[in-house]
Amino acid sequence: xSLTIPGDWFVxxxxxxxxxxxxxxHPIEEIRRVSFEQGLAxxxxxxxxxxxxxxxAEAIAAxxxxxxxxxxxxxIMGVEKGRVLxxxxxxxxxxxxxxxxxxxxxxxxxxxxxxFFHGLASAVNPKVDLTMTKRREKGxxxxxxxxxxxxxxxxxx
Amino acid sequence: MMIEEQPKWVPYSIYIATYHTxxxxxIRHRHLEMIAQRFxxxxxxxxxxxxxxKGSFVNRVKxxxxxxxxxxxxxxxxxxxxxxxxPVPSFKEYDEQISAIKEMLPSGPDFECAxxxxxxxxxxGAVMFLKKYLKDDGxxxxxxxxxxxYVLVTIQRQNIGSTPEHTREMLILQHGTDADAAxxxxxxxxxxxxxxxxxxxxxxxxxxxxxxxxxxMEASENSTQxxxxxxxxxxxxxxxxxxxxxxxxxxxxxxxxxxxxxTLSNTMRxxxxxxxxxxxxxxxxxxxxxxxxxxxxxxxxxxxxxxxxGLTAPFADFIERIEALTAQFNTVLDSVRTYLGIRQQKMSxxxxxxxxxxxxxxxxxxxxxxxLEVLIVAFYLTEMARIVFVSLLSPELLSADLLTAxxxxxxxxxxxxxxxxxxxxx
Numbered sequence: 343x344s345l346t347i348p349g350d351w352f353v354x355x356x357x358x359x360x361x362x363x364x365x366x367x368h369p370i371e372e373i374r375r376v377s378f379e380q381g382l383a384x385x386x387x388x389x390x391x392x393x394x395x396x397x398x399a400e401a402i403a404a405x406x407x408x409x410x411x412x413x414x415x416x417x418i419m420g421v422e423k424g425r426v427l428x429x430x431x432x433x434x435x436x437x438x439x440x441x442x443x444x445x446x447x448x449x450x451x452x453x454x455x456x457x458f459f460h461g462l463a464s465a466v467n468p469k470v471d472l473t474m475t476k477r478r479e480k481g482x483x484x485x486x487x488x489x490x491x492x493x494x495x496x497x498x499x
Numbered sequence: 500m501m502i503e504e505q506p507k508w509v510p511y512s513i514y515i516a517t518y519h520t521x522x523x524x525x526i527r528h529r530h531l532e533m534i535a536q537r538f539x540x541x542x543x544x545x546x547x548x549x550x551x552x553k554g555s556f557v558n559r560v561k562x563x564x565x566x567x568x569x570x571x572x573x574x575x576x577x578x579x580x581x582x583x584x585x586p587v588p589s590f591k592e593y594d595e596q597i598s599a600i601k602e603m604l605p606s607g608p609d610f611e612c613a614x615x616x617x618x619x620x621x622x623x624g625a626v627m628f629l630k631k632y633l634k635d636d637g638x639x640x641x642x643x644x645x646x647x648x649y650v651l652v653t654i655q656r657q658n659i660g661s662t663p664e665h666t667r668e669m670l671i672l673q674h675g676t677d678a679d680a681a682x683x684x685x686x687x688x689x690x691x692x693x694x695x696x697x698x699x700x701x702x703x704x705x706x707x708x709x710x711x712x713x714x715x716m717e718a719s720e721n722s723t724q725x726x727x728x729x730x731x732x733x734x735x736x737x738x739x740x741x742x743x744x745x746x747x748x749x750x751x752x753x754x755x756x757x758x759x760x761x762t763l764s765n766t767m768r769x770x771x772x773x774x775x776x777x778x779x780x781x782x783x784x785x786x787x788x789x790x791x792x793x794x795x796x797x798x799x800x801x802x803x804x805x806x807x808x809g810l811t812a813p814f815a816d817f818i819e820r821i822e823a824l825t826a827q828f829n830t831v832l833d834s835v836r837t838y839l840g841i842r843q844q845k846m847s848x849x850x851x852x853x854x855x856x857x858x859x860x861x862x863x864x865x866x867x868x869x870x871l872e873v874l875i876v877a878f879y880l881t882e883m884a885r886i887v888f889v890s891l892l893s894p895e896l897l898s899a900d901l902l903t904a905x906x907x908x909x910x911x912x913x914x915x916x917x918x919x920x921x922x923x924x925x
């Protein structure tokens with residue numbers, strides 16, 4: 343079964359529900375890979391449209407800002423020393439969708455959400471690491487995504 | 500052996516587990532078939548309820564489905580004492596029977612309940628047995644009540660953490676029932692406990708699915724509150740400092756937040772209604788028990804309802820907090836509306852001032868035109884009069900030019916009168 347992720351999964355709970363029911367038993371690594379590729383393509387598109395140049399933290403932050411400009415719950419908290427801190431708080435779209443469609447929040451963030459963000463940043467620099475230092479599905483008050491140049495890994499401590 | 504009626508033997512150890520499943524038939528058949536195969540039960544007929552003999556023990560396995568929940572009941576009794584009730588059986592042996600079957604069930608049930616049956620002489624005997632049992636086991640009593648000829652006891656669970664209770668340990672202490680009637684009454688009580696376990700399982704699952712959200716409420720509420728305050732602070736700036744694009748962004752954000760809060764609130768309302776239905780069904784069942792207090796303890800009915808209501812409370816709290824945030828967003832929206840109103844009013848006043856100035860200019864222009872009109876008419880009248888004077892008068896008698904000059908004031912007067920007449924008619 344070839345895996346396809348709908349382009350509007352992050353804004354359309356219905357699509358998210360259908361995706362989960364179809365692929366819940368699929369190997370999660372494959373879903374992550376496809377989600378990463380989707381983020382990567384989107385990131386490249388944004389980079390081209392906005393004329394973002396460079397491969398440093400500022401360029402990563404610029405891509406993230408452009409993608410999240412209409413999202414009130416996600417905010418770039420800081421860009422310093424080659425690191426970008428993206429914080430997600432409040433009632434994020436994935437959290438709301440999971441509740442309304444009765445979907446497992448942890449699974450969706452891990453399979454779709456974080457790999458997609460990692461892909462977005464990798465459009466600027468393929469060596470970027472995404473480390474989830476704080477995760478709300480583990481009880482933290484917000485989700486902290488740290489992007490920094492490393493080995494191109496998604497790190498979930 | 501397939502059975503239709505309740506068994507004639509008394510179960511001394513009973514295990515009940517409930518599972519949520521979208522394909523209950525599949526899970527039920529798969530696990531019951533595995534148990535039947537392992538213990539050599541014939542495959543003929545329906546496998547939803549069967550019993551088998553193992554050594555001197557008799558076991559029963561039953562699956563009951565209600566909605567999306569499947570409840571498994573496993574019971575172990577003695578074959579040799581069908582007619583004579585054992586006062587206090589050796590539970591260890593019966594529990595081993597249960598364990599051998601239980602391990603073939605799926606892991607992680609929504610709710611599980613272990614029951615033990617004891618035959619006592621009377622209520623006093625029940626008190627004495629209970630004291631000794633709890634002392635030997637180092638446990639305490641949670642609730643107890645009299646139901647018909649039984650004392651139904653719930654033991655306090657160990658390691659009470661923050662997770663909701665999804666296991667229960669109970670004792671059925673029977674007194675004053677003859678050996679023939681006992682099996683039927685015990686199985687009827689087991690059936691009721693199965694229903695209670697199903698309801699408790701449904702409620703535990705409903706709560707567990709939302710638990711992350713309940714835990715997140717405080718943090719999400721705080722960050723949303725901060726954002727509301729930020730928007731309100733922006734609104735407090737002087738009117739001229741806020742651009743239309745700022746207002747547009749604010750409205751977009753408020754719309755997004757409103758839609759999410761509305762989704763969350765409606766979903767929680769839906770779940771609260773589900774929880775209330777579970778409580779209603781539980782109350783109906785417990786009403787039939789007509790449970791009476793036993794030895795100053797809280798009754799099982801009260802304890803069960805308290806447990807279920809305790810799990811429902813976070814749903815109501817969540818809805819209330821979401822509504823409080825929605826109300827605040829309404830205030831923000833009102834501020835934006837008021838702000839837009841003030842802006843529109845200012846624009847309207849400025850437009851009015853500008854219109855007034857234009858009107859004055861127009862009036863002035865019109866007056867000038869009127870004056871010009873009078874002069875033109877007077878000029879034409881004078882010219883016409885000159886033509887008349889030239890043709891009528893001989894140059895020797897009177898100069899036509901002189902008369903024309905003398906006619907100018909008359910022409911002016913006539914043109915003013917004409918102009919007034921014409922404009923007066925309009």
